[in-house]
Amino acid sequence: MRKIISPCGFHCIKVNHLGVWFSEQEILKDVNLHMHCGSLNAIIGKNGAGKSTLIRAMLGDIPHTGDIEFRDTKDGRMQNLKIGYVPQSINIEKNTPVSVYDLLASYESRYPVFLPKNRKLYEKIKAHLRIFEAEELIDKQVCNLSGGQLQRVLLALAVMDEPNLLLLDEPVSGIDQNGMELFFKTMDYLKKHYDLAIILISHDLDYVARYADHVVLLDKTVLRQGTVKEVYESSEFERIFSAGKEETWIKEDETND
Template identity: 80%
Template sequence: MRKIIEPCGFHCIKMNHLGVRFGDQVILDDVNLHFHCGSLNAIIGKNGAGKSTFIRAILDDIPHTGEIEFKDTKDGHMQKLKIGYVPQSINIEKNTPVSVYDLIASYESNAPVFLHKSKKVYEKIKNTLAVFEAEDLIDKQVCNLSGGQLQRVLLSMAIMDEPNLLLLDEPVSGIDQNGMELFFQTMDYLKKNYDLAIILISHDLDYVAKYADKVILLDHATIAKQGTVKEVFQSPEFDHVFGMSSEEKWIREGEKNESGNILV
C-alpha cells in the first residue's frame, strides 16, 4: 500500500496574470491566484464565466497569457508542477473491450498493455483504486461502469503519479445525493492525507459551503470575489451573480452541528 504523505503546507502554486482571449473576446482577464497544498479550492460562477477555460489554461490546452509558478519552499527551489486531472466525462463506446486496468495502465506504460500484463503495475493500480474503495473494479470493462464507479476510476488515474495539483472540472455531473456526499468526503480525505492542492469547479453550492477552504467567484472573465466560504457567500458580489436572498445564503454557508454551532 502506498505510504500516505501528510500535506506540508509549504508548497505554493501561483497563477500570475492569467488571461485567455479568443479573437476580440476576453474569456479570462488578469487572473491572479495562489493555492497551498492541503487545501480544497472551489471555483464557482454562472455558465460562461470562464471556469472550464481556467482549467484548460492551467493544463496548457489553450493559448494563454501569464504564467503558472510552482515553488517548493521546503527545499527552496523551483521544480516542475505535476498535475492530475478529472474531466466532466469521458466517452466510452458500449461494448468496448477495455478494462479498468487497461485504461489506467495505458497511461503508466509505453508498451501496449494488451501484450503484457505487468504484475507490478497491476498491484500499483489496485492499491491506488483502493484509496477510493474501487479495487474490485480493476478487471471490469470501463463501458459497464456506473457514473459513480467511473468517477472513482478517473480519480485513481489522476493521483497515480502523486500530483502537486488536482484539477476537477465538474466531476460529479449525474451523480446522486449519496454519491455527492461520498465524493466530497473523499476530497476532504485527499487534501488531509496527500501533498497536493485541489481546484474544483462546482455548481453544488451546498457542498462547496460545507467542504471548501477557499472559494473563487468568477464573473464574466474576472474574479469577482475570493476568500473563505463566509467571505464570498456573504458578499455583494455573490448576491449579484446568483441573486440569492440573505436567508438562502445563510442556509448554503453551513449546517449546524450537534451543539448548534454553525460549521462555516
C-alpha cells in the same frame, strides 16, 4: 494503506494575471489565484463565467497570457508543476475492449496490456483503486461503468503520478447524493494523504460550503475569493446568484476564526 501525511505548507501555486482571448472576445481577464498544498479550492460562478476555460488554460490546452508558478517556499526554488486532471465528461465508445486495469496499467507501466496480466502490477493497481472504493471495478470494461464508477476510476488515474495540483472540472455532474458524499469523502482523503492542492469547479453551492477551504467567485475575472463565509456573505455573491439563501450555505471556518 497509505500513511497520513501533513501537507508540508511550503508548496504554493500561483496564477498570475492570466487572460484568455478567443478571436476578439476577452473570455478571462487578469485572473490571480494563490493556493497551498492540502487545500480544496472551489471555483464557482454562473454558466459562461469562464470556469472551464480557466482549467483549460492551466492545463496549457489553449493560449493565454500571464503565467502559472509553482514554488517551494521553503527554499524558494522553482519546480516543475505536475498536474492531474478529471474532465467534466469523457466519451467512450460502447464495447470498447479496455478494462479498468488496462487503462491504469497503460499509464503506470510500459508492459503491453494485451499480454497476460502482470500479477505484481495488478495488485498494485487494485490497491490504488481501493483508496477510491473502486477495487471491484478492476476487471470491468471502462465503457460499461456508471457515471459514479467512472468518476472514481478517473480520480484514481489522475493521482497515480502524485501531482502537485489536481484539477476537477465539474466531475460530479449527474452523480447522485451517495456518489457526491463519497466524492467529497475522497477529497478529504486526498488532502490528508497527498501533498497537493485541489481546484474544483462546482455548481453545488451547498457542498462547496461544507467542504471547501477556499472559494473563488469567477465572472471572467476574480470577483471575490476567500473563505466560504467571506465569499458567500459578499455583495458580489449576492449580485451573481441573487439567492437569498446565504445563511444555509455559510460554513463557519473555525480554524480561521
